[in-house]
Each structure stands twice: as C-alpha cells, then as structure tokens.
Amino acid sequence: MKAAETIWMDGKLVPWDEAKVHILTHSLHYGNSAFEGTRAYKGEKGLAIFRLQDHTKRLLRSAKITLIDCPYSVEALESAQIELLKANHFEGNVYIRPIIFLGYGVMGVYHKAAPVNVSIAAWEWGAYLGDEGIEKGIRVKISSFTRNSIRSTMGKAKAGANYLNSQMAKFEAIESGYEEALLLDEEGFVAEGSGECFFIVRDGVLISPPNENSLESITQATVIELAHDLGIPVERRRLTRDEVYVSDEAFFTGTAAEVTPVREIDARAIGNGGRGPITQRLQSAYFDVVYGRNPKYHHYLTTLN
Numbered sequence: 001m002k003a004a005e006t007i008w009m010d011g012k013l014v015p016w017d018e019a020k021v022h023i024l025t026h027s028l029h030y031g032n033s034a035f036e037g038t039r040a041y042k043g044e045k046g047l048a049i050f051r052l053q054d055h056t057k058r059l060l061r062s063a064k065i066t067l068i069d070c071p072y073s074v075e076a077l078e079s080a081q082i083e084l085l086k087a088n089h090f091e092g093n094v095y096i097r098p099i100i101f102l103g104y105g106v107m108g109v110y111h112k113a114a115p116v117n118v119s120i121a122a123w124e125w126g127a128y129l130g131d132e133g134i135e136k137g138i139r140v141k142i143s144s145f146t147r148n149s150i151r152s153t154m155g156k157a158k159a160g161a162n163y164l165n166s167q168m169a170k171f172e173a174i175e176s177g178y179e180e181a182l183l184l185d186e187e188g189f190v191a192e193g194s195g196e197c198f199f200i201v202r203d204g205v206l207i208s209p210p211n212e213n214s215l216e217s218i219t220q221a222t223v224i225e226l227a228h229d230l231g232i233p234v235e236r237r238r239l240t241r242d243e244v245y246v247s248d249e250a251f252f253t254g255t256a257a258e259v260t261p262v263r264e265i266d267a268r269a270i271g272n273g274g275r276g277p278i279t280q281r282l283q284s285a286y287f288d289v290v291y292g293r294n295p296k297y298h299h300y301l302t303t304l305n
C-alpha cells in the first residue's frame with residue numbers, strides 16, 4: 001500500500017501517520033464495523049469516483065444492519081470523500097476505504113453505549129489480483145470454508161466481522177498455490193469469492209448466482225447492465241461446482257478485483273484456459289465506463305470539481 005498525505009477522521013483531515021486509534025477500540029476486539037471499498041479512476045477529467053452514491057448508501061445500510069448509528073448523512077460522507085481526494089495529490093487511480101466503527105470507551109460485547117467513529121482513507125492501489133490476472137486470468141480453488149451462513153451472519157452488510165470467513169478462505173487458497181478462493185453456500189451452491197462476485201459463461205449466456213449468499217455487489221450490477229447493452233443474455237441462478245468446471249468462461253467482479261478472468265478452477269482449465277471472449281468484451285466495457293469513455297454512464301462518475 002502506498003501511503004497518502006491525509007486521512008479523514010471524524011470530520012478532520014489528519015496526517016497519514018497520525019491516523020491512529022486506542023488499543024481498546026471496541027471494533028478491534030469484537031469485529032463490528034461497516035466499511036466500503038470504492039475506486040476513483042483517472043480519466044480525461046481527472047480523478048472520478050465510480051458510483052460514489054451507491055457505495056455510500058451501502059455503507060450506511062451496512063451500519064444500520066449491524067446496529068451502528070452513524071452520525072453522518074450520506075451527503076456528508078460523499079462530500080468527505082471528495083474533500084479527501086482533493087486534499088491528497090494522487091497521481092494514479094485511487095481506492096477509497098471509509099469505515100464506520102465502534103470506538104474507545106466501552107468494553108464488553110454489548111455495544112449500545114460505545115462511541116461511533118468514522119474515518120476515510122484513500123491510497124493508490126493497482127490491480128487487486130495482479131496485472132497479469134486481469135489479462136490472463138487467475139487460478140481458483142473452491143474453498144473448504146463454507147460462505148458465512150445467512151442463519152448467523154448478515155451478508156448484506158459489508159461488515160468487518162464477515163471477513164474472517166473471507167480471510168481464512170483466501171489464505172487457504174494462496175497457501176495451496178492458487179490466487180483466489182471460491183466459496184460455496186451451506187447447500188453446496190456457488191456463493192462468491194473472498195472479495196468478489198462470480199460469473200460464468202455457458203453457451204453464450206452469462207450466469208451469476210443470486211445475491212442471497214453474496215454481497216449485493218455494485219460491480220456485478222454494473223457488469224449485468226453492460227451485458228444487456230451488448231446483447232448478452234443474463235441469467236441469475238444457482239450454480240453447482242460441476243457446472244462451473246465445464247463453463248466456457250468464468251470471471252470475478254468487485255470494486256477491487258474489477259473484472260478478473262478465471263482461467264482454472266481446481267485443476268480444470270476453464271474454456272480455453274485464458275481470458276474468454278465475452279469476459280474480454282465485458283471487461284473492456286467496464287473499463288470504458290469507469291474511465292469515463294462511455295457517455296451513457298457518466299452519471300456513475302463523480303468528478304472532484
């Protein structure tokens with residue numbers, strides 16, 4: 001991670017190295033926090049934040065789900081993110097990480113009296129699964145971890161605690177020589193990656209599982225919109241691992257991962273073993289949108305002026 005100049009903390013810009021919290025910060029111990037990941041791309045009009053409103057709305061919805069009362073409105077948080085990007089002098093694309101968390105002052109699981117803090121950091125961050133991954137595709141392992149159960153966790157919230165599941169799955173996948181994990185749900189159907197939603201292409205049809213067992217992904221929704229534009233039929237239905245093994249193409253979507261092709265799953269080559277043609281079309285359509293090259297989607301971009 002490349003350090004930037006300042007971080008927004010509870011309304012103030014603080015120097016990067018001084019953006020600190022107390023060791024008894026409630027969220028550090030019990031894991032309840034709501035966070036976002038948003039990207040800003042350097043296009044012709046300078047840095048533009050992709051789907052800022054949607055990400056900020058999801059941030060507040062996540063906090064509501066996990067019973068954290070955020071003291072800032074969606075508008076205030078949007079302005080704060082713009083202010084932060086203006087105050088730092090970024091040269092390339094930026095990843096923005098707002099987090100609403102329970103601060104210092106109360107210990108014990110019951111958190112009603114814990115203070116709520118909000119901070120926003122931003123830094124220059126390249127391809128999440130590597131530049132080569134974006135072009136050639138990555139190798140994926142179906143995880144031995146089941147994706148968090150909807151019986152005991154709330155996957156519509158982008159909540160810190162949910163990511164223990166992702167973290168264990170990701171570590172296992174990498175230790176096993178793969179680049180990413182694909183998690184199945186409790187019934188054995190494909191849920192999502194450790195930090196991405198999942199798509200396959202089969203006989204020209206784009207298929208992605210419904211969001212019952214995955215985050216309501218903004219990138220996934222964008223890719224589906226682009227598929228409609230390109231006349232690619234889309235289905236939302238459950239997928240089993242064997243159907244995935246024999247798919248023609250597969251890819252992950254996420255703010256960080258963007259559109260990353262999957263070239264192999266559990267020792268089975270997917271399609272031609274590289275980036276498939278439909279994946280490539282959707283990937284380049286996605287980059288056109290985020291870099292401001294598709295006028296139809298200019299409304300998704302927030303410039304800093």
Ligand code: PPE
Pocket residue numbers: 036037038166192193194195196197214215216217218219220253254255256257
């Ligand atoms: N599922 C999970 C579990 C997830 O974390 C993400 C985003 C997605 C799906 C895709 O959501 P969206 O970004 O709205 O398309 N993961 C974020 C965190 C990655 C990290 O390592 O941190 C991200 O992509 O920013």
